[in-house]
Amino acid sequence: MIQIDQNLLETRLDRLIAEKVAELLNAMLDAEADEIANAAKYERTGERKAYRAGHYDRSLTAKAGRLALKVPKLKGAVFESAVIERYRRREESVEEALIDMYLAGVSTRQVDDISQL
Known part of the structure; x- marks a missing residue:
């Protein structure tokens, strides 16, 4: 007989997805960043428009959990991502869910209990 710890399985699965x-x-x-620079990382080309200048760490809260992102920095060009907005810290679906819960009259205690899961 095989026993599966459901909580452990869900925790590991959530971590893997994140x-x-x-x-x-x-x-x-x-x-x-490669597209903006017109060259891949460490690639030598005459058409290069910018150079990599490292990255900075940023976190983003999404359905999958808190994500650790490494946003590239460029020298000679401004890096503006279409993937994530510049000052966005949460995925839009989280904000929309919070707004919907507020409009539905869900108490902040219930929201806190739900968000802890």
Whole structure:
């Protein structure tokens, strides 16, 4: 007989999903930086418009959880991402859900209890 700890399974699954979403977003940010610079990281080309200047860490709260992102910095161009807005700290669906809960008359205690899950 096999016993499965449901909470442990969900926790590991949530963590795996958050890691994969963060990896995907970081790859998309790198691809955007390559497109703006007109060259890949460490690529030598005459058509290069900007150079990589490291990255800065940023967190984003999404359905998958808190994501750790590495936003590229460019020298010679401004990096503006279409993936995430500049000052956005939460995914829009979270904000929309909070607004919907408020309009539906859900108490802040219930919202706090739900968000802790």
